[in-house]
Amino acid sequence: MTTTATKPRGEYAKTAKRRDDIVTAALSVFSTAGFVSASMSEIAKRAGLTLPGLRHHFASKFDLLQEVLFRRDLDANKHLEGREGIDLLRGLVEIASRDQGDSLTQMFAMLAAEATDIEHPAHDYFQGRYDLIVGTVQRALTEAAAEGTLREGHDPDRLARAYVALSDGLQLQALYRPAAFSQAELIKEFLEEFLTVPL
Amino acid sequence: MTTTATKPRGEYAKTAKRRDDIVTAALSVFSTAGFVSASMSEIAKRAGLTLPGLRHHFASKFDLLQEVLFRRDLDANKHLEGREGIDLLRGLVEIASRDQGDSLTQMFAMLAAEATDIEHPAHDYFQGRYDLIVGTVQRALTEAAAEGTLREGHDPDRLARAYVALSDGLQLQALYRPAAFSQAELIKEFLEEFLTVPL
Secondary structure (H helix, E strand, O other): OHHHHHHHHHHHHHHHHHHHHHHHHHHHHHHHHOOOOOOHHHHHHHOOOOHHHHHHHOOOHHHHHHHHHHHHHHHHHHHHOOOOHHHHHHHHHHHHHHHOOOOHHHHHHHHHHHOOOOOOOOHHHHHHHHHHHHHHHHHHHHHHHHHOOEOOOOOHHHHHHHHHHHHHHHHHHHHHOOOOOOHHHHHHHHHHOOEOOOO | OHHHHHHHHHHHHHHHHHHHHHHHHHHHHHHHHOOOOOOHHHHHHHOOOOHHHHHHHOOOHHHHHHHHHHHHHHHHHHOOOOOOHHHHHHHHHHHHHHHOOOOHHHHHHHHHHHOOOOOOOOHHHHHHHHHHHHHHHHHHHHHHHHHOOEOOOOOHHHHHHHHHHHHHHHHHHHHHOOOOOOHHHHHHHHHHOOEOOOO
8 A cells, every 4th residue: 555655645746846836936927027917938937847837737827826826825824713803913913924025925016906907817806805804804803892902983894994905005115115114013003003902 | 479389389289188198098008007018009009199109209118107107296296295294194185085096096006016126117216206205204294293293102204104005005905996995084094093183
């Protein structure tokens, strides 16, 4: 059993490694060219593959985009799952720390901007993604209100939108002036302004 | 004198109209394709011109971009010049109202994201633009502090960064969910949180 299983396992590992390389190449291309202008040939080249070789792993550019976004969201979820209220807000600040100086930030800024176009293949994905993120922050703030840690007179929905906006906008500024400020600290300060306890 | 002046005046008006049409066409192309992928031929076509006809008015795509950005900044300055402190902050909220549902918002989001790439021809422009905007808000808040209208314990520099980030981020969200909230109201609420007087 062990010997027969060895070969497939090796194959899986090889495939996983190949997929990782492709995702890395795709990230680099999406970051500068955006999604619409990115070419599968360029991604194949950077991953050291032929175009048919790339298509064997990802049939379309959109499949590849989904994989990139999926991996990113999976990582974010690690900081959020099973947490609520103030503790969930702490998870959000952890994500802000992770995002700081992250090479994916530029890609996300590009994709989020170009996908505002209703015809963009990732438009629905990004619309849904914003609803989900705003919804998560809103839930955290509503729970904080129930715990008594949200200062009175603040609307969780409006505050959640402001939080997500602040986070996106700081990422953009950090791409122009990386050394000027700490995103995570500013986000923490902003949230604490509306809370009765420190984060 | 009057008769001889008529012809040139007519020519100036015609040229101005032609330039307006070109800028409108460029805005539409930059909004969806971004700057890097935008083609001068496509802009010429939309403006009802040949490519040499377009190049007669704007020698390069970058010249055209500068005109687009210059017009936008000129309009923003009308809301800001000669104002200071709390009054300058009111001017900023006026700009947020103007930007709401503005067709240029998508273009700015696209350009600001793609120009984070250090090789982008508008990188220096956007870096300088962010410094200028953050600097203006910082000045308004510093003056507000001197007037006694900024609540104590808040740093004008950090608050200015947060303000600009909030504004950019809300514009992006509004492109996905235009009816979900009022950008200007949220921005006003955010600022008032840090002030001793209403805006």
